[in-house]
Amino acid sequence: QATGTDQVVGLVLVAVSLIIFTYYTVWVIILPFIDSQHVIHKYFLPRAYAVAIPLAVGLLLLLFVGVFITFVMVKNKKVAKKAQ
Amino acid sequence: MTKLAQWLWGLALLGSTWAALTMGPTLGLELPLTCREVLWPLPAYLLVTVGCFALGTVGYRVATFHDCEDAALELQTQIQEARADLARKGLRF
16 A cells, blocks of 8 residues: 555656646647747756757666676676576 | 557548547638637647557556466466477477
8 A cells, every 4th residue: 555655656656747747748749839029038057958868868877777787797797607 | 450550540541530639720710719728738648548548558557567377377387388399209308
């Protein structure tokens, strides 16, 4: 059964994903239709970052997954050798 | 057609549409500047949307995680039946 902590963590995850989605939608889809002199443009980075940041985050994530898998496999090999 | 092939086809369709529209100006297709500005980061937008959906799904399932008591009961009874059946056939535990 989901404890209180589980519920808090899960709802925080949902909230974070919703916030990111809303902010990114406004940034990418809605902002070009707003006059470039509008105040709202102060709260968003230049448009090139809208692609650069997700790419960088994705690459970092892939790198992290790769390093993690390598680490686990190397560790398992050591354990198997000790067992022999 | 497998699920993977379906998804790959869908992605290829979307990707080619996007590429055609993005390359449009060189082929003589005129789009307003605003439309083109919205258009070119769309793959990144798709990626971020899918990522957000994945994160949200994980969060929702974590928040509403629950025990499957009926399934556990069913499994237990099935284990008992299997044990009885095997014992009748001469298997000793």
